[in-house]
Amino acid sequence: MPTAVREPRLVVFNEALARRLGLDPESFTKAEATEVAALFAGNRLPESAEPLAQAYAGHQFGRFTVLGDGRAILLGEQRAPDGRLWDIQLKGPGRTPYSRGGDGRAALGPMLREYVISEAMHALGIPTTRSLAVVATGEPVFREQTLPGAVLTRVAASHLRVGTFEFAAAVGDRDVLRSLFDYAAARHDPGLEPGPDQPLAWLLAVAERQASLLAMWLGVGFVHGVMNTDNMAISGETIDYGPCAFLDAYSPGMVFSSIDHQGRYAFANQPRIAQWNLARLAEAVLPLLDADEARAVEKANEVLERFPTRFREHWLAGMRAKLGLADEEPGDAALVDALLEDMQSRQADFTNTFRDLTVKDPSTQWDGDTEEFRSWRLRWMERRSRERGPAATSQERMRRSNPAYIPRNARVEEALEAATKDGDLEPFGKLLDVVRNPYDHARDLPRYSAAPSPEAPRYRTFCGT
Ligand code: AMP
Numbered sequence: 217m218p219t220a221v222r223e224p225r226l227v228v229f230n231e232a233l234a235r236r237l238g239l240d241p242e243s244f245t246k247a248e249a250t251e252v253a254a255l256f257a258g259n260r261l262p263e264s265a266e267p268l269a270q271a272y273a274g275h276q277f278g279r280f281t282v283l284g285d286g287r288a289i290l291l292g293e294q295r296a297p298d299g300r301l302w303d304i305q306l307k308g309p310g311r312t313p314y315s316r317g318g319d320g321r322a323a324l325g326p327m328l329r330e331y332v333i334s335e336a337m338h339a340l341g342i343p344t345t346r347s348l349a350v351v352a353t354g355e356p357v358f359r360e361q362t363l364p365g366a367v368l369t370r371v372a373a374s375h376l377r378v379g380t381f382e383f384a385a386a387v388g389d390r391d392v393l394r395s396l397f398d399y400a401a402a403r404h405d406p407g408l409e410p411g412p413d414q415p416l417a418w419l420l421a422v423a424e425r426q427a428s429l430l431a432m433w434l435g436v437g438f439v440h441g442v443m444n445t446d447n448m449a450i451s452g453e454t455i456d457y458g459p460c461a462f463l464d465a466y467s468p469g470m471v472f473s474s475i476d477h478q479g480r481y482a483f484a485n486q487p488r489i490a491q492w493n494l495a496r497l498a499e500a501v502l503p504l505l506d507a508d509e510a511r512a513v514e515k516a517n518e519v520l521e522r523f524p525t526r527f528r529e530h531w532l533a534g535m536r537a538k539l540g541l542a543d544e545e546p547g548d549a550a551l552v553d554a555l556l557e558d559m560q561s562r563q564a565d566f567t568n569t570f571r572d573l574t575v576k577d578p579s580t581q582w583d584g585d586t587e588e589f590r591s592w593r594l595r596w597m598e599r600r601s602r603e604r605g606p607a608a609t610s611q612e613r614m615r616r617s618n619p620a621y622i623p624r625n626a627r628v629e630e631a632l633e634a635a636t637k638d639g640d641l642e643p644f645g646k647l648l649d650v651v652r653n654p655y656d657h658a659r660d661l662p663r664y665s666a667a668p669s670p671e672a673p674r675y676r677t678f679c680g681t
């Protein structure tokens with residue numbers, strides 16, 4: 217059960233999401249503020265809620281550990297009007313049997329960070345868990361400093377992780393593993409034919425979702441930061457917004473997290489890590505793939521070996537869209553690689569480079585232009601001239617594929633600081649409004665699109681636990 221907090225106060229509430237879930241937003245906006253805050257703090261449970269903390273395991277930075285919801289409690293599931301089923305979970309509601317030495321609590325800054333970045337991801341069209349509300353608890357949490365406490369309400373297609381299967385495998389009872397598998401398959405892949413090949417088809421479906429997800433992350437410059445197997449969802453949603461951040465200057469080796477010393481979860485390493493995590497999933501479900509272990513390994517390997525190709529295909533399709541290309545030509549991958557190499561050598565801002573290509577005339581001289589970039593643009597224009605579709609369609613594809621606005625690190629920090637130190641939610645609300653409309657190229661908000669100055673110190677993130 218959630219542990220009641222002293223003085224809950226609603227900080228932010230997601231009306232659009234409430235509506236989508238089939239909840240009546242008015243019932244929240246019209247209700248007594250204290251009632252609503254009590255609900256999202258876990259002080260008062262919704263009718264028919266059956267709180268539980270889930271067990272899971274996971275490889276954290278490559279090392280196996282038994283974990284569980286140490287600071288999260290699932291309240292229950294909500295059937296939305298579109299028929300989809302959603303987990304409603306409180307993050308930071310107090311200690312659970314899996315809290316180990318932790319307090320089961322969360323701080324306001326990191327919860328608002330999760331809220332705004334998950335909203336941005338959703339608006340970018342990237343599968344993600346979402347945030348329904350954040351309440352301040354009125355209680356302090358003790359980290360390196362004393363911070364204001366908060367509870368976030370997370371909405372997810374499910375909270376089944378790779379680590380959930382690792383846990384079931386570690387229990388060592390095939391029936392447990394099988395029942396988890398049946399549940400997951402019914403929930404996320406109901407279209408799969410039951411039978412002996414179902415587990416392999418499921419593994420392939422999970423891998424396919426990850427290949428697609430990772431391609432999307434790389435397409436917007438997203439660095440998750442802590443891709444441990446317990447932070448990878450079977451649903452294919454982005455989950456666990458801790459030390460994540462978006463690239464400014466394009467750098468394949470970029471790491472923001474202060475604890476990722478080896479660069480394990482660096483920007484361009486993410487697809488490889490996804491494959492590594494899928495290998496842990498495959499190991500966990502091996503007994504379901506085939507009664508013969510050698511055959512099971514062979515089947516799993518087929519899926520895993522196909523992953524880099526599938527990722528690359530999704531990625532290339534995404535990059536083609538970013539460059540306004542619908543047709544496929546063999547030289548396209550080289551064209552993209554040449555652009556990225558040029559961007560890396562110039563430390564070019566990832567988002568703004570693609571934004572400029574979308575809205576500027578590529579044939580003219582640009583501010584700060586280089587010979588190399590200009591000649592790349594000519595090469596690209598020549599390639600585009602061979603597109604069979606109308607130019608306007610190609611242009612529209614670029615507008616829909618290249619965000620003008622991402623949650624810029626400096627703007628995120630500024631908004632969180634105002635909210636947590638001064639109780640001023642205006643910068644947070646403004647940032648939310650901007651990142652909820654990432655493809656609005658007509659909007660001119662230089663403060664929200666500006667790249668940091670080259671002298672700015674490297675942005676650092678923390679797990680926020
Ligand atoms: P993360 O790296 O944020 O996904 O967290 C890893 C594990 O640590 C999860 O099992 C969390 O439930 C647990 N954890 C993180 N913060 C806390 C906390 N404040 N109290 C208890 N458990 C926590």
Ligand code: MG
Nearest residue numbers: 446447455456
């Ligand atoms: Mg986690």
